[in-house]
Structures are given as C-alpha cells and as structure tokens.
Amino acid sequence: MTAPLIIALDHAHLETALPLVEALDPRRCRLKVGKELFTREGPKALQALHERGFEIFLDLKFHDIPNTVAAAVHAAAEQGVWMVNVHAAGGRAMMHAARDVLDRHGLKTRLIAVTVLTSMDDAGLAEIGVNSPAVDQVMRLAQLTHDAGLDGVVCSAREASALRDRFGQEFLKVTPGIRPGFAQQDDQQRVMTPGQAFQAGSTHLVIGRPVTRAEEPMAALAAIEKELAEAERVSLGER
Numbered sequence: 460m461t462a463p464l465i466i467a468l469d470h471a472h473l474e475t476a477l478p479l480v481e482a483l484d485p486r487r488c489r490l491k492v493g494k495e496l497f498t499r500e501g502p503k504a505l506q507a508l509h510e511r512g513f514e515i516f517l518d519l520k521f522h523d524i525p526n527t528v529a530a531a532v533h534a535a536a537e538q539g540v541w542m543v544n545v546h547a548a549g550g551r552a553m554m555h556a557a558r559d560v561l562d563r564h565g566l567k568t569r570l571i572a573v574t575v576l577t578s579m580d581d582a583g584l585a586e587i588g589v590n591s592p593a594v595d596q597v598m599r600l601a602q603l604t605h606d607a608g609l610d611g612v613v614c615s616a617r618e619a620s621a622l623r624d625r626f627g628q629e630f631l632k633v634t635p636g637i638r639p640g641f642a643q644q645d646d647q648q649r650v651m652t653p654g655q656a657f658q659a660g661s662t663h664l665v666i667g668r669p670v671t672r673a674e675e676p677m678a679a680l681a682a683i684e685k686e687l688a689e690a691e692r693v694s695l696g697e698r
C-alpha cells in the first residue's frame with residue numbers, strides 16, 4: 460500500500476512542529492500545513508518540510524472570486540506543494556479558474572475541493588440554510604467539483620463509498636475526521652476509524668490530534684498503521 464496518511468501539522472510555530480517532523484518518515488506519511496502554521500511562518504515552513512523530503516498538502520481552503528483563487532492556487536503550486544485545496548461552495552467558475560491556471564502553467568499540484576467540513580452535521584448545515592443531509596450536500600458539491608475537472612474532494616469517510624460508486628477510485632477522497640478507538644472526537648462530527656475509512660474508499664486519511672496530541676505520537680501512528688494494514692488484509696481476502 461502506498462502510504463495514505465497525511466499528518467496535520469496544526470502547530471503554532473515551525474519550531475514546535477519540527478521535533479515531530481524529525482521523528483516522521485516521508486515514506487510513511489505526507490504532511491498537511493494549514494492556516495495557523497502558514498499564517499505565522501509562511502513559505503519558509505514549506506521549504507523546511509520539503510528539505511526533509513516530505514510531500515505537502517497546503518490546506519488553505521481558498522474561497523473567493525475566481526481571479527483571486529486562481530492566483531492563490533498558482534502561488535501555492537509554484538512553491539512545489541503536492542496538493543492544494545479550494546472550497547467547492549465557491550462554485551463552478553471559481554474551480555474552473557483554479558484548474559485552468561494549473562493547466563496553463565503545466566503545474567502538477569493536485570487540486571481538490573472541500574465539500575462539507577467534517578465538523579458539520581445535518582443540524583449545523585440547516586443553520587446555514589442547507590436543508591439536506593450532509594451526504595446529499597457532499598454528493599452535490601462533489602459532482603460540481605468533478606465537472607470542473609478537479610482531482611478530488613475533501614469529505615468525511617462516511618461519504619467515501621458513495622463517492623467511489625459514482626466517481627470511481629481515481630477521484631481522490633481526502634478524509635479528515637479520522638478517529639481511532641483510542642482518540643477523542645474533539646470538534647469533529649462526521650468521524651470514522653482508520654480501518655473503516657480505508658474500507659469505505661478513502662484514498663487519503665488526514666490525521667491531526669490523535670497523533671500530534673498523543674502522549675506518544677509515534678506509538679499512536681504505529682497503531683493507526685497496524686489498523687490500516689489489517690483493513691487492507693481483510694479487503695484483499697474479500698476479493
């Protein structure tokens with residue numbers, strides 16, 4: 460199995476993230492840099508992680524007018540990140556513009572779109588005027604994302620099997636909200652365990668606090684890898 464794990468470096472400073480980074484191995488995982496770390500440290504954080512051999516998912520979830528988002532996606536891709544994302548709710552024209560700028564410049568950075576945040580449940584969606592279950596809204600935004608030619612979506616693992624059925628294995632399903640049995644749910648609503656997520660068809664599992672806040676992060680990571688290997692054995696046995 461090529462490592463499907465993406466560790467979310469939700470640290471305040473590069474300096475506090477580096478001890479964990481030094482313990483990790485680029486063959487075992489990719490790294491996700493999000494709003495907090497990037498806002499404080501900027502491109503130098505990407506450079507430091509690239510120098511250590513990691514592929515980076517720059518998770519800034521761009522959501523603005525097409526011209527602005529395309530320029531931001533271009534800027535991210537120029538820094539050599541493996542993956543970048545936008546909000547699908549920004550709409551078809553915005554996603555087209557982002558796709559187009561990468562294609563015109565021959566940039567291979569994966570471009571994906573956030574459907575419904577994993578911290579949202581049906582009640583939370585209703586509060587913002589979306590009166591359909593999360594899974595329906597995910598499928599609606601994923602269809603738009605697919606039509607706009609993006610490489611995949613951010614969704615919860617709970618929607619992964621429906622997405623696999625409609626769009627196939629190649630369309631990326633990047634799933635945060637992963638909670639192993641030993642971890643707390645925190646602010647996540649639509650959660651699954653690593654094994655369940657793998658079996659449901661997640662192509663990449665984003666994991667933050669269950670590893671980064673664990674008393675022994677490397678032991679937590681090893682337990683997750685063991686669970687994934689077991690899930691893979693089961694799924695191979697089923698074929």
Ligand SMILES: O=c1ccn([C@@H]2O[C@H](COP(=O)(O)O)[C@@H](O)[C@H]2O)c(=O)[nH]1
Binds near residue numbers: 467493573577613
């Ligand atoms: O729908 C989404 C989109 C992004 N995230 C990000 O993933 C990680 C999850 O961290 P945990 O500590 O494992 O909860 C975090 O960086 C979020 O910004 C998400 O959770 N849900």
